[in-house]
Amino acid sequence: MRINQNYALSLSLATILVMAGGPGALRAGEPGPDADPKIWPLQLRQDMTRLANVAWKLRKSAGNLCLGKSAATGLTFDYIGAYSDSDGPLLRQVLGLTDMPQVAAVVPGSPADLAGIEVGDDVLAVGKVSVSRIGESADDSDLLADELEKWLAATPQTQQIELLTRRGQNERVVVIRPVRLCATRFVLKTRDGKKAFSDGENVALSTGMIRFAAIDDELALIAGHELGHVINRDREAKSIGERRRMEDRADALGAALAHCAGYDVWRSADFWVRYHKQDRLRWFRVPTHRSGKARARQLKELQVSLTCPVALTN
Numbered sequence: 423m424r425i426n427q428n429y430a431l432s433l434s435l436a437t438i439l440v441m442a443g444g445p446g447a448l449r450a451g452e453p454g455p456d457a458d459p460k461i462w463p464l465q466l467r468q469d470m471t472r473l474a475n476v477a478w479k480l481r482k483s484a485g486n487l488c489l490g491k492s493a494a495t496g497l498t499f500d501y502i503g504a505y506s507d508s509d510g511p512l513l514r515q516v517l518g519l520t521d522m523p524q525v526a527a528v529v530p531g532s533p534a535d536l537a538g539i540e541v542g543d544d545v546l547a548v549g550k551v552s553v554s555r556i557g558e559s560a561d562d563s564d565l566l567a568d569e570l571e572k573w574l575a576a577t578p579q580t581q582q583i584e585l586l587t588r589r590g591q592n593e594r595v596v597v598i599r600p601v602r603l604c605a606t607r608f609v610l611k612t613r614d615g616k617k618a619f620s621d622g623e624n625v626a627l628s629t630g631m632i633r634f635a636a637i638d639d640e641l642a643l644i645a646g647h648e649l650g651h652v653i654n655r656d657r658e659a660k661s662i663g664e665r666r667r668m669e670d671r672a673d674a675l676g677a678a679l680a681h682c683a684g685y686d687v688w689r690s691a692d693f694w695v696r697y698h699k700q701d702r703l704r705w706f707r708v709p710t711h712r713s714g715k716a717r718a719r720q721l722k723e724l725q726v727s728l729t730c731p732v733a734l735t736n
């Protein structure tokens with residue numbers, strides 16, 4: 423299949439800072455020989471939902487540490503144009519996708535949830551602007567879901583959003599009052615093994631990484647680490663020593679963000695032991711992160727002294 427480009431963040435390789443993962447085998451849409459071929463769209467939905475929920479809490483917990491804030495609704499969209507034509511019938515059958523962008527995830531308690539929007543609702547227009555017109559402003563019309571999310575995020579402060587939605591045969595206008603959260607976008611990538619990275623503005627996690635995180639506390643630790651890089655404005659390091667200091671700082675800030683978002687750092691710290699174990703050659707390729715055991719130990723030591731709200735230490 424053509425991979426779900428909808429969530430393939432257009433990060434240029436030159437700007438990618440931190441490759442936290444190694445080559446992995448998992449690719450969305452490529453189930454094993456015994457797997458039910460209908461399962462992959464549902465798995466992908468589960469990945470999108472987990473990431474959306476964790477990202478929401480982390481963006482909240484980051485408070486004013488982020489460089490900017492954007493309008494947050496709690497909505498994640500999916501769009502059939504991002505998939506290959508041959509996947510179309512399955513996606514229509516399993517997910518109920520139509521030719522319009524569909525609500526793929528709604529964060530519980532978010533403005534969209536409070537407004538009554540549900541997973542499976544189609545979105546036809548934002549205010550007086552049809553979604554097809556919004557699609558015209560995208561570089562690639564297949565990326566309509568992505569463009570719609572950016573469009574909503576750019577809603578000016580104090581302005582409410584009127585979405586024309588469709589559920590079954592019923593169209594209705596839903597009014598959403600967005601909240602302002604840390605502007606960092608969290609994006610799902612379907613291609614790249616077990617990876618997490620940031621580009622100074624966005625955070626991207628692969629489906630392989632999301633599935634390797636057995637519990638959301640672990641997912642929050644990984645995503646928090648990358649958000650830590652964004653907040654710390656980490657750039658190209660001049661030496662391995664400097665890079666390591668950046669990684670330590672991102673681990674510490676990420677743990678604080680996860681803790682203040684309600685996740686259990688103690689419970690999730692051993693993730694790095696498991697993660698480094700499954701890719702033993704990793705250290706030779708990326709000698710900038712400490713060993714899994716050292717990272718887990720540091721996080722557990724740190725966990726005792728974490729306070730909220732999160733404050734930058736340097």
Ligand SMILES: [Zn+2]
Pocket residue numbers: 440442647651669672
């Ligand atoms: Zn890092």
